[in-house]
Amino acid sequence: MNLKSHLIFTLYTVYGILLKVMASKGKVRGISGQYPLVQNVTVTEGGTANMTCRVEYNDNTSLQWSNPAQQTLFFGDKKALRDNRIELVRASWAELTISISDVTLSDEGMYTCSLFTMPVRTAKAYLTVLGVPQKPEIDGFTKPAVEGDHITLTCMTHGSKPAADLRWFRNEKEVKGAKEVNASGKTFTVRSSLQLHVDRNDDGVAYTCKVDHVALTQTPQQATEVLEVHYAPRVEIVHSPAVPQEGQYLKLECVSKGNPSPDPVMWTKDGSELPDLDRMIVEGRDLTFTSLNKTDNGTYRCEATNHLGTSSAEYILYVYDPNALGQHGTDHALIGGVVAVVVFVTLCLIIVLGRYLARHKGTYLTNEAKGADDAPDADTAIINAEGNHAHAEEKKEYFI
Structure with missing residues (x-):
């Protein structure tokens, strides 16, 4: 406090003592019903707090605001404490409002409004300062993880007051973590851990840690990490058409899933290399037959490998004669029709016999x-x- 502020504070103190002395001699009388009215204030750290003191009946008696350390901030419209963050908003016989900008956690506490009647009447308002949690950080990601690994993800945020809440999400679905809260002075450090037994389904999954807190009025703070999982390949063969015939085009697709991607794949026929590379074309993972014939019959194998293992799948190719296939189709249709007729006739006979016996029982x-x-x-x-x-x-x- 500088010399000027000290002098003002001293004068106000002397003025208060004089009022008390004069009141004791009957020269100053307070008006019944003169009481200052205040309200508690909550503000986010870094924000601005407006402290208002009102009185319904006043005979031009001064109002005063004091901080938790009992330092006078304003006496009427006179500023007593040198602090550029504290400004006068409104001063009259009925109201004294001040503002405190760029509020810090140290500003929190009980503020007093005094009405200098005899006796002096006071009202107290508590200023609550909310600590804003810092953006969370996620630790524990091993890049890449291997399928079957056990890993622990930890999310942490500092500076919240009161203690923040941490929530975990696997993509958009919430999952439960273990929360731990530690006090750091007036603020709190919050941790939340998540235990994972990773498999191939976790590859590419986004794990997000969100901070919920009363000081975050809009969107919660959050951090996101994408999990990368390496796993051995799995292979299957997809083919079209369903019934290969001579002269047709046939495509065998080797669908292999693994991380790292098992490229390229290896095609073999009956345990050996492909015999006719003019008609059997390998493009990427696909084996294409431009025109099938009987010599293509055999077992085709697709094999995929990465550093975690090898996987393979087989397809037995039998090329049909289009003419024979059509004749067989006709025979099957004929047989099917005969069977259907026999079944229908049998059912009709059973129904007729049942009705006859039902009518002639005796x-x-x-x-x-x-x-x-x-x-x-x-x-x-x-x-x-x-x-x-x-x-x-x-x-x-x-x-x-």
């Missing part, structure tokens, strides 16, 4: 049932059965 009486109970022998039972219909209902047998 009962019959056996000779034994008609007279066996009362007759000493079979002949007598037969004779008695003719006149014993009255009890036949008790011994019926049914059929369908």
